[in-house]
Amino acid sequence: MNIPRSNNPRVVIIGGGFGGISLAQKLRKQEVQVVLLDKNNYHTFQPLLYQVSTGGLEPDSIAYPLRKVLIGYDNFFFRLAEVTEILPNKQLLKTTIGEISYDYLVVATGSETNFFGNTELEQHAMAMKSIPQSLNLRSLILENFEQALLTDEYHERDALMNFVIVGGGPTGVELAGALAEIKKGILPKDYPDLDTRRAQINLVQGGDRLLDAMSEKASEKAEKFLEDLGVQVWKNVRVTGYDGKTVRTKTDLVFETATLIWAAGVKGATIKGLDAKELIAGGNRLSVNEFNQVIGFPNIFAIGDIACMQTEEAPRGHPMMAQPAIQQGRKLGENLIRLINGKPLEPFIYKDKGSMATVGRNKAVCDLKNIRFQGVFAWFVWMFVHLFFLIGFRNRVVVFVNWVYNYIRFDREARLIIRPFKRNYDQFRD
Amino acid sequence: MNIPRSNNPRVVIIGGGFGGISLAQKLRKQEVQVVLLDKNNYHTFQPLLYQVSTGGLEPDSIAYPLRKVLIGYDNFFFRLAEVTEILPNKQLLKTTIGEISYDYLVVATGSETNFFGNTELEQHAMAMKSIPQSLNLRSLILENFEQALLTDEYHERDALMNFVIVGGGPTGVELAGALAEIKKGILPKDYPDLDTRRAQINLVQGGDRLLDAMSEKASEKAEKFLEDLGVQVWKNVRVTGYDGKTVRTKTDLVFETATLIWAAGVKGATIKGLDAKELIAGGNRLSVNEFNQVIGFPNIFAIGDIACMQTEEAPRGHPMMAQPAIQQGRKLGENLIRLINGKPLEPFIYKDKGSMATVGRNKAVCDLKNIRFQGVFAWFVWMFVHLFFLIGFRNRVVVFVNWVYNYIRFDREARLIIRPFKRNYDQFRD
Numbered sequence: 001m002n003i004p005r006s007n008n009p010r011v012v013i014i015g016g017g018f019g020g021i022s023l024a025q026k027l028r029k030q031e032v033q034v035v036l037l038d039k040n041n042y043h044t045f046q047p048l049l050y051q052v053s054t055g056g057l058e059p060d061s062i063a064y065p066l067r068k069v070l071i072g073y074d075n076f077f078f079r080l081a082e083v084t085e086i087l088p089n090k091q092l093l094k095t096t097i098g099e100i101s102y103d104y105l106v107v108a109t110g111s112e113t114n115f116f117g118n119t120e121l122e123q124h125a126m127a128m129k130s131i132p133q134s135l136n137l138r139s140l141i142l143e144n145f146e147q148a149l150l151t152d153e154y155h156e157r158d159a160l161m162n163f164v165i166v167g168g169g170p171t172g173v174e175l176a177g178a179l180a181e182i183k184k185g186i187l188p189k190d191y192p193d194l195d196t197r198r199a200q201i202n203l204v205q206g207g208d209r210l211l212d213a214m215s216e217k218a219s220e221k222a223e224k225f226l227e228d229l230g231v232q233v234w235k236n237v238r239v240t241g242y243d244g245k246t247v248r249t250k251t252d253l254v255f256e257t258a259t260l261i262w263a264a265g266v267k268g269a270t271i272k273g274l275d276a277k278e279l280i281a282g283g284n285r286l287s288v289n290e291f292n293q294v295i296g297f298p299n300i301f302a303i304g305d306i307a308c309m310q311t312e313e314a315p316r317g318h319p320m321m322a323q324p325a326i327q328q329g330r331k332l333g334e335n336l337i338r339l340i341n342g343k344p345l346e347p348f349i350y351k352d353k354g355s356m357a358t359v360g361r362n363k364a365v366c367d368l369k370n371i372r373f374q375g376v377f378a379w380f381v382w383m384f385v386h387l388f389f390l391i392g393f394r395n396r397v398v399v400f401v402n403w404v405y406n407y408i409r410f411d412r413e414a415r416l417i418i419r420p421f422k423r424n425y426d427q428f429r430d
Numbered sequence: 431m432n433i434p435r436s437n438n439p440r441v442v443i444i445g446g447g448f449g450g451i452s453l454a455q456k457l458r459k460q461e462v463q464v465v466l467l468d469k470n471n472y473h474t475f476q477p478l479l480y481q482v483s484t485g486g487l488e489p490d491s492i493a494y495p496l497r498k499v500l501i502g503y504d505n506f507f508f509r510l511a512e513v514t515e516i517l518p519n520k521q522l523l524k525t526t527i528g529e530i531s532y533d534y535l536v537v538a539t540g541s542e543t544n545f546f547g548n549t550e551l552e553q554h555a556m557a558m559k560s561i562p563q564s565l566n567l568r569s570l571i572l573e574n575f576e577q578a579l580l581t582d583e584y585h586e587r588d589a590l591m592n593f594v595i596v597g598g599g600p601t602g603v604e605l606a607g608a609l610a611e612i613k614k615g616i617l618p619k620d621y622p623d624l625d626t627r628r629a630q631i632n633l634v635q636g637g638d639r640l641l642d643a644m645s646e647k648a649s650e651k652a653e654k655f656l657e658d659l660g661v662q663v664w665k666n667v668r669v670t671g672y673d674g675k676t677v678r679t680k681t682d683l684v685f686e687t688a689t690l691i692w693a694a695g696v697k698g699a700t701i702k703g704l705d706a707k708e709l710i711a712g713g714n715r716l717s718v719n720e721f722n723q724v725i726g727f728p729n730i731f732a733i734g735d736i737a738c739m740q741t742e743e744a745p746r747g748h749p750m751m752a753q754p755a756i757q758q759g760r761k762l763g764e765n766l767i768r769l770i771n772g773k774p775l776e777p778f779i780y781k782d783k784g785s786m787a788t789v790g791r792n793k794a795v796c797d798l799k800n801i802r803f804q805g806v807f808a809w810f811v812w813m814f815v816h817l818f819f820l821i822g823f824r825n826r827v828v829v830f831v832n833w834v835y836n837y838i839r840f841d842r843e844a845r846l847i848i849r850p851f852k853r854n855y856d857q858f859r860d
Contacts (some may be wrong), residue, residue: 003623004623040847041572041576041845041846041847042846042847042848058488058489058490058491058828059488059490059848060488060489060490060843060844060846060848061488063846063848064843065620065843065845065846067620067621067845068620068843068845071619071620072619077623079576079579080573080576080847097580098580131848132848132849135848142471143510146471146509146510149509150527150528189501189502190495190497190498190501191497193433193434193507392843393835394831394832394835394841394843395843397831397835398488398828398831398832401824401827401828401831402824402828405823405824405827411824413490413494413495413498413822413824413825414490415471415495415497415498416471416472416490416493416495417470417471417472417510418472418489418490418493418561418562418565419562419849
């Protein structure tokens, strides 16, 4: 069943992330037909994926049905589809559900884990960019401890209880902090017959400080928080490979571990047909002008992580996080209406609202525009901001209930292996 | 790592359902060593699985970590393992994690879906006895509607929007009611470009009334509630086969559908080594005496769905539901202590607390001991009882929040395809 053509121009948005949703909301009640495509039927609140992995939240609480975003909008269509190719000359998309034409195209595909071409790492490391990936990691963490109970070989047991996180950005820092809290608060009670003091959380950062997009004070404090929690922080160490058992680095340092989590980089999720070398800027992102227009294609736009808008303030493009995506989505919504009405476009100006990361209970770091702070207050601000940007009233309430419960009880009840990850542990038996 | 032997006798419980958990709780602070085995690391609250399938609840809210049940108990061990064989002569279990010996064995394995040997049905029908199965069904229901948007062939579209539920027990009735509410409240908003009035919910019952374990009044009322909601109820119809496209019955009736849900029977989940013909009573259950002892094995017991205790009041054994399991678990806990202390065992006496089923908002039926009622009050009682028996304070709060939200907003926000079921739709293209 083809999507019926209306008299209004058709805007096709690829991707229901922060950018795609903000744009769709701006196009409500405008004289356009909107087609939103996504390979999932839900929006993912990526900043909280690490809490799903560590049993603190239920997966459904950080997902939101995309159809519900569009409920009650006229001339809006959602299709569950993956775009396999863009044919800009024909104004046509090839997708898993057939061809879809467009008048205006907005690429909002976000980013994917970047293994920098290391296929060995890609094969053995765990990524954490989607809900299924986060659930796989949750299962693996729990399976490792169950497996650790079964061996008498203490090297093997240590490797099963050793977690190596590569990448000292917010994802790595937040995941390391959560694992450290599990080690402290849950493992000794859940596994009285296991010496869980031997569990290790190693956070490996290539550069010389954690959270290198934030202030030095934030980096410093985050590292201190992590060390207080018992996380081993390794700086200036580059991981070069992992065969599923041994992590190799550029230095003498090696780790024996059943679990390597790769949070060391993302890259734009480009699509065939719009991936020519001259279109791509740093981070595999689509080069866009100040109107989010893909250079050379007046009716194709890119927003969010996939877009690289190089400006004076942001010579390497904006940070790949929620805020630029939301702001670009909104601005592009206004600009598309202007374009359709023959009015001149307005340039996008990024309003930096700051950034923050949480390490554990009462421990967070915030860099806001004019003020930087760390500790308990930062932690409350972090929670408030995340609840605010989480989509859906029910999600907010359920996440809030879980946070209150986890805080009061020092607990994380979603430590469930709903679908086993089924790692092959044979290689630890030699 | 073997489980260390203590001076106390070892009780091995296979299965962390209602029976296994109630028993374990009774053995707390007693002079026994308890080993609980389960193939999952969580307890499943089976009565609410249909709400997970229909997007009303998150899976993690009706699961509870089994290790947490045992927290703080001395001499308690949990192992994530499936028992593959029981060797009663050696007092030994073969499991997926090696051999485990026992002094007393309690089989609390519950029940599994009974396809009555029909392999064609088993291959193509959806079952709903576990959380992964319920999530698969959730994904399939949603995928069907996304698929229905893609076809111009109206026969195919009707088959994709046709849901056939076989079995008029509580599971079938509750699922049919939930699907009918989705059809009414959610589909028209979520799929404005699809004629969802053509969606059908067919409930097929082999006998001559629904809920045949309840009172006639309850059956009557449940049927009326379902018909008010637009469910088509078929009685005295036996389903004989389903090839993934066409449901065949003993009558002329056929259904073209992409989704057959089989809720027409369960059977005891027996284990090799304790499955000899003479041990088995009706429903593939282990025949037990009034002390839940498996006939002929003084140190092997069975409780819950897997146990068939034939008494005067219950000549075919107790109903396969939560209450008998909970009560038998508690009684056996007391009896095991008596047995170990050389005291005589006390017979189990079932205290029937009644049964209930819900059809939809404000619509439920309750048969309590001395009183039978239907409608709004029954619905509140149903909710209260289910919240009460749900394990875990956090689960109760989260489920309650979801129910309040769903009630006020006529909504079910967990309509998420987290892991696609990936049904093959090709056979509808001919």
